[in-house]
Amino acid sequence: MKIDESLPLEYSTEENRLKILGFWIFLGAEIALFSTLFAVYFTLENRFGTGPSAQEIFHMPPVMIETILLLTSSFTIGLGIHAMRLGLKKAMMTFFVITLMLGLGFLGVEIYEFVTYVNEGATIQTSAFLSALMTLLGTHGLHVTFGLFWGTAILLQVRKRGLTPETANKSFIFSLYWHFLDVVWIFIFSFVYLKGLMVL
Amino acid sequence: MKWDEFFVFTGDPMLFAAMISIIVGAISIVVGLTYFKKWAYLWREWLTTVDHKKIGVMYILVALIMLFRGGVDALLMRGQTAMPENGLLNAQHYNEIFTTHGVIMILFMAMPFIIGLMNVIIPLQIGARDVAFPRLNSVSFWLFAAGAGLFNISFIIGGSPDAGWSAYFPLASLEFSPTVGNNYYALSLQIAGLGTLMTGINFVVTILKMRAPGMTWMKMPMFTWSVLITNVIIVFAFPVLTVALALMTMDRQFGTKFFAMQDGGMDMLWANLFWVWGHPEVYIVILPAFGIFSEIISTFARKNLYGYKSMVVSMVAISLLSFVVWAHHFYTMGHGVMVNSIFSISTMAIAVPTGVKIFNWLLTLHKGKISFTTPMLYSLAFIPIFTIGGVTGVMLAMASADYQYHNTMFLVAHFHYVLIPGTVFAVIAGFHFWFPKVFGFRLNEKLGKLGFWFITISFNVAFFPLFILGLNGMTRRMYTYSESTGYGPLNMLSFIGAVGLGIGFIILVYNIYWSIRYSPRDEDGDPWDARSLEWATHSPVPVYNFARVPKINELDAFWFAKKNNRMLSDDPYEPIHMPSNSGMPFLMSGAFFAAGFCAVFSWWIPAIIFTIAIFVFMALRSFEQDHGYYISVEEIERTERELGGDKK
Ligand SMILES: [Cu+2]
Numbered sequence: 001m002k003i004d005e006s007l008p009l010e011y012s013t014e015e016n017r018l019k020i021l022g023f024w025i026f027l028g029a030e031i032a033l034f035s036t037l038f039a040v041y042f043t044l045e046n047r048f049g050t051g052p053s054a055q056e057i058f059h060m061p062p063v064m065i066e067t068i069l070l071l072t073s074s075f076t077i078g079l080g081i082h083a084m085r086l087g088l089k090k091a092m093m094t095f096f097v098i099t100l101m102l103g104l105g106f107l108g109v110e111i112y113e114f115v116t117y118v119n120e121g122a123t124i125q126t127s128a129f130l131s132a133l134m135t136l137l138g139t140h141g142l143h144v145t146f147g148l149f150w151g152t153a154i155l156l157q158v159r160k161r162g163l164t165p166e167t168a169n170k171s172f173i174f175s176l177y178w179h180f181l182d183v184v185w186i187f188i189f190s191f192v193y194l195k196g197l198m199v200l
Numbered sequence: 201m202k203w204d205e206f207f208v209f210t211g212d213p214m215l216f217a218a219m220i221s222i223i224v225g226a227i228s229i230v231v232g233l234t235y236f237k238k239w240a241y242l243w244r245e246w247l248t249t250v251d252h253k254k255i256g257v258m259y260i261l262v263a264l265i266m267l268f269r270g271g272v273d274a275l276l277m278r279g280q281t282a283m284p285e286n287g288l289l290n291a292q293h294y295n296e297i298f299t300t301h302g303v304i305m306i307l308f309m310a311m312p313f314i315i316g317l318m319n320v321i322i323p324l325q326i327g328a329r330d331v332a333f334p335r336l337n338s339v340s341f342w343l344f345a346a347g348a349g350l351f352n353i354s355f356i357i358g359g360s361p362d363a364g365w366s367a368y369f370p371l372a373s374l375e376f377s378p379t380v381g382n383n384y385y386a387l388s389l390q391i392a393g394l395g396t397l398m399t400g401i402n403f404v405v406t407i408l409k410m411r412a413p414g415m416t417w418m419k420m421p422m423f424t425w426s427v428l429i430t431n432v433i434i435v436f437a438f439p440v441l442t443v444a445l446a447l448m449t450m451d452r453q454f455g456t457k458f459f460a461m462q463d464g465g466m467d468m469l470w471a472n473l474f475w476v477w478g479h480p481e482v483y484i485v486i487l488p489a490f491g492i493f494s495e496i497i498s499t500f501a502r503k504n505l506y507g508y509k510s511m512v513v514s515m516v517a518i519s520l521l522s523f524v525v526w527a528h529h530f531y532t533m534g535h536g537v538m539v540n541s542i543f544s545i546s547t548m549a550i551a552v553p554t555g556v557k558i559f560n561w562l563l564t565l566h567k568g569k570i571s572f573t574t575p576m577l578y579s580l581a582f583i584p585i586f587t588i589g590g591v592t593g594v595m596l597a598m599a600s601a602d603y604q605y606h607n608t609m610f611l612v613a614h615f616h617y618v619l620i621p622g623t624v625f626a627v628i629a630g631f632h633f634w635f636p637k638v639f640g641f642r643l644n645e646k647l648g649k650l651g652f653w654f655i656t657i658s659f660n661v662a663f664f665p666l667f668i669l670g671l672n673g674m675t676r677r678m679y680t681y682s683e684s685t686g687y688g689p690l691n692m693l694s695f696i697g698a699v700g701l702g703i704g705f706i707i708l709v710y711n712i713y714w715s716i717r718y719s720p721r722d723e724d725g726d727p728w729d730a731r732s733l734e735w736a737t738h739s740p741v742p743v744y745n746f747a748r749v750p751k752i753n754e755l756d757a758f759w760f761a762k763k764n765n766r767m768l769s770d771d772p773y774e775p776i777h778m779p780s781n782s783g784m785p786f787l788m789s790g791a792f793f794a795a796g797f798c799a800v801f802s803w804w805i806p807a808i809i810f811t812i813a814i815f816v817f818m819a820l821r822s823f824e825q826d827h828g829y830y831i832s833v834e835e836i837e838r839t840e841r842e843l844g845g846d847k848k
Binding site for chain 2: 017018019021022025026028029030032033036037040043044047048049050051124125126127128129130131132135149150153154156157166170
């Protein structure tokens with residue numbers, strides 16, 4: 001394997017460069033996936049039948065907490081990658097652990113939010129609006145859940161093998177994924193929650 | 201669920217016979233493999249392979265099997281409608297068969313055939329040693345195989361889907377399609393679709409990043425261009441299918457209300473989602489066909505392709521337009537004049553770049569020294585027949601006129617007139633053209649031409665009458681009709697054509713058998729005197745593809761190197777890095793299959809266990825440390841000597 005020293009570790013081999021490009025294209029597909037879910041949501045957002053409307057079920061406090069947790073985690077993983085580029089294994093791992101803890105916190109609040117909805121009689125079967133809402137949120141939440149496992153697996157590998165071209169590449173790709181989930185959440189926050197609470 | 205619902209053969213002798221034949225076939229394969237001690241060989245050389253050539257061959261093999269499965273469906277349909285009030289199939293059975301025919305032919309025959317050719321040829325054509333992600337490529341194939349397997353067992357276990365290949369709601373809802381058939385539809389396409397998406401990513405990266413030095417954008421062969429554009433479409437269209445199928449599963453099995461007729465659901469949402477994927481899908485199967493025809497026409501006209509740049513531009517234009525025409529599939533289903541007009545115009549606009557391509561092919565032929573080989577015959581027949589399909593497409597694109605044609609046999613005739621001379625002729629032509637590349641000898645030309653005439657003539661006999669039947673008012677998916685309609689004679693004619701098509705495909709398969717046994721093996725790796733890089737190496741291709749990476753300085757560099765007696769590279773041999781084989785993709789797709797099967801019947805606990813198994817495989821892959829292996833210079837020298845010496 002040829003290692004190009006002039007490039008950051010995660011870009012240093014041909015295989016690494018291919019993987020990063022491949023992951024960007026995968027994110028393109030993910031954008032198409034979430035765009036479709038948003039389109040479904042926008043089509044159905046006012047079709048709540050006899051169930052509750054968006055204004056009746058959305059509560060701002062848990063959503064604000066989720067937003068703050070996820071935005072912060074996007075920042076901390078950025079710091080983690082920065083530390084990785086400086087070759088600071090310990091600092092990088094610390095930032096990754098913080099990121100995953102914040103992600104776990106986000107997931108906890110989101111589950112709490114779902115339980116609240118169900119207790120208020122708003123289930124995924126109640127109306128087309130709720131089916132679309134919970135599918136959109138659920139898909140994002142499942143991505144975060146998958147990310148928690150994936151990030152943990154990468155952390156274990158960094159701990160054992162140190163910062164090699166391979167582990168650096170994986171960590172970098174994981175950070176792209178995590179930033180992407182943050183971007184999707186910003187759209188959810190703006191176009192689902194804020195829009196839903198607006199009185200027109 | 202009771203056993204007699206589980207095994208659907210009870211009471212139907214035809215299904216019973218089918219099931220018995222499947223079981224006998226499976227047992228004889230197992231016995232044969234054991235008797236000839238081929239299990240280890242099968243595992244080592246095929247099931248665990250990450251070699252793009254072998255993966256391509258497996259894709260094509262499955263596609264050929266599916267061609268026959270879908271073909272039998274077609275013969276049954278044409279047989280049932282050959283006479284008024286025929287009793288070969290009942291209404292339910294007919295519904296299932298037209299559904300599986302459509303799904304299988306598009307998703308399990310046309311697409312894998314194309315992806316198979318793509319796998320075999322693209323790395324060779326760009327001078328690469330493999331695709332960007334060989335292991336992922338194997339995952340793609342096995343997911344496709346798992347999806348195909350799951351879809352096909354629906355036939356004997358639980359019942360096939362019966363709401364058409366487009367599975368419109370509310371017809372496909374639990375209320376109107378209560379069997380597990382549409383659960384199979386959603387889950388098997390989901391699994392196969394995941395594989396296709398990964399193929400898309402893999403080939404985009406491969407073509408963007410792994411071209412031989414010097415092969416700039418405008419020096420890429422046309423097939424490579426078409427595949428690049430196709431895979432970009434795959435990356436953006438398939439996630440829409442993923443979502444649509446997931447919503448279908450949730451509506452049918454978890455009681456959500458997306459497409460429901462109460463609680464705010466919207467059945468037309470399905471039609472929109474389906475065709476936002478479905479129309480680009482049409483171009484996913486047709487653009488590579490255009491690429492194949494471009495290669496073949498230029499090779500056998502002994503001329504470079506006319507209008508190379510306009511070919512590329514028109515394919516890009518087609519790919520963009522393909523995303524903004526989807527509503528032409530349901531002009532009659534209640535959107536306003538404005539929407540219909542917009543989609544009508546965008547649809548007709550596609551005829552322009554397509555027309556440009558047709559003229560480019562004609563001008564490539566103009567003053568060429570044409571040799572009438574089997575692949576060339578298919579390519580020549582494609583041009584006029586496909587044009588009939590295209591012109592009737594423009595007729596259908598006119599929204600107001602479509603109120604007359606919509607869902608009639610006219611439509612059925614139209615899309616068969618594009619898909620068969622377009623995609624099917626292309627994959628058969630490509631199959632004949634590239635067969636010697638993979639196996640080192642040509643298919644028999646005499647049998648090839650006999651098959652060509654059978655297929656081409658029978659195709660027109662089978663489908664031209666449907667245009668007239670459609671204009672006379674016969675609708676599609678009609679399982680029978682009364683004698684007074686007068687549809688009988690033309691339907692009988694169409695049935696005769698269908699039988700002829702079947703014979704044509706049997707000749708094709710017989711040709712494979714005959715050629716494997718008797719075809720002369722003295723080919724020199726370039727039997728057609730072709731132009732592009734895949735012919736610059738030995739046939740069959742050694743595992744590393746090229747002993748030296750070729751250097752490119754013009755379009756059709758291999759052709760000019762040949763004519764000027766020059767080498768494409770004279771670098772010394774260097775050790776070649778290769779990826780190692782792995783059984784994990786195969787085993788993981790087994791878990792996908794099992795999880796899918798359990799989910800079809802809503803057996804959630806085993807479904808979850810198998811899903812966890814999938815994630816375990818992913819975790820194992822993450823922790824695995826595998827850096828492949830190297831082929832030494834001595835081994836390259838030995839292999840090259842055995843294959844008959846140095847190549848250009
Ligand atoms: Cu269309």
